[in-house]
């Protein structure tokens with residue numbers, strides 16, 4: 001039997017609640033699919049930082065380098081400054097393992113109410129492909145004249161030809177199996193070096209994809225189109241920061257950030273890829289057992305697809321769709337009263353094998 005070895009990093013806050021629940025779903029899908037998941041747990045988190053002064057051990061990446069995939073909850077919690085926790089754990093993994101694509105689907109599902117008037121399932125179904133290794137996120141910069149009236153800080157953005165081209169190619173390749181329509185998020189009117197370069201690379205890469213339609217919008221009006229015209233989009237490719245913003249806005253227009261999945265992908269498979277929901281540690285609801293587990297579970301389905309277990313991935317996604325459409329086991333963010341565990345049980349009950357083996361579920 002095929003066994004996949006998975007590094008599990010629940011991280012902080014609701015990561016500790018939704019990760020074990022998602023593992024139950026993945027275990028059930030693995031049993032039905034005839035493969036095994038061999039989990040190794042890592043306590044890398046803000047709690048670890050409080051005890052030891054670091055989010056993960058110095059050789060952290062080496063410890064998980066040989067895993068087939070990484071399953072992560074969320075990183076960051078009050079008590080540790082966010083830039084310290086994130087640059088101490090999440091961002092080094094994304095960069096160290098060349099996970100240069102952050103793939104985040106946006107899909108309006110039956111049973112989930114969009115805050116937009118008159119939108120039906122099927123109307124909104126696109127992907128945000130976010131550059132995940134460079135761009136506006138950088139550690140290059142500094143502060144001068146600290147404490148003086150002239151105090152200033154600078155932060156450098158980095159856009160490389162290789163970095164732009166590879167994420168854009170990924171977006172076009174993804175669109176090839178869809179509507180062959182790629183939209184680029186830009187801001188080349190105001191940001192006068194990096195964004196015109198981004199546009200230049202987008203035009204150059206697009207030349208290799210004849211028969212595709214392309215468009216580009218400045219990020220300001222693009223956010224408006226996400227709300228007014230979300231049916232326009234198929235694949236949206238964006239820099240690190242713009243992609244971050246769009247991938248919270250997308251889920252908001254299709255109902256809840258609690259259900260949004262994500263994958264940090266190294267397409268060449270030279271390194272393990274990492275699967276985590278779009279949402280964070282949600283300190284405001286942590287410890288209450290009410291977090292929506294769907295974002296984590298769906299990220300797990302994306303992990304199984306990446307590992308080649310398409311049927312199991314599909315089964316989980318179908319189970320999520322079933323449970324959402326039924327509306328009888330939803331968490332509060334979706335207007336229900338169920339807890340994290342109850343919603344997870346409903347997903348497990350909706351998996352095909354569970355239907356056969358435990359009709360009472």
Ligand code: NAD
Nearest residue numbers: 074075076077082258278279280281282284285291292333
């Ligand atoms: P957040 O996503 O944690 O929470 C935003 C809002 O959405 C909160 O009201 C929260 O209760 C709600 N929410 C989020 N996930 C939910 C779920 N599964 N079910 C129900 N409601 C949910 O964003 P934030 O408050 O900006 O960030 C909190 C911390 O998480 C910060 O430290 C931040 O840096 C970190 N963060 C980490 C990641 C990550 O690890 N990938 C992503 C985003 C934020």
Ligand code: IPM
Nearest residue numbers: 075076086090244247278280
């Ligand atoms: C995300 C998060 C992270 C990001 C933060 C926590 C650094 O918002 O995964 O979307 O901006 O990449």
Ligand code: MN
Nearest residue numbers: 244245248278
């Ligand atoms: Mn984000």
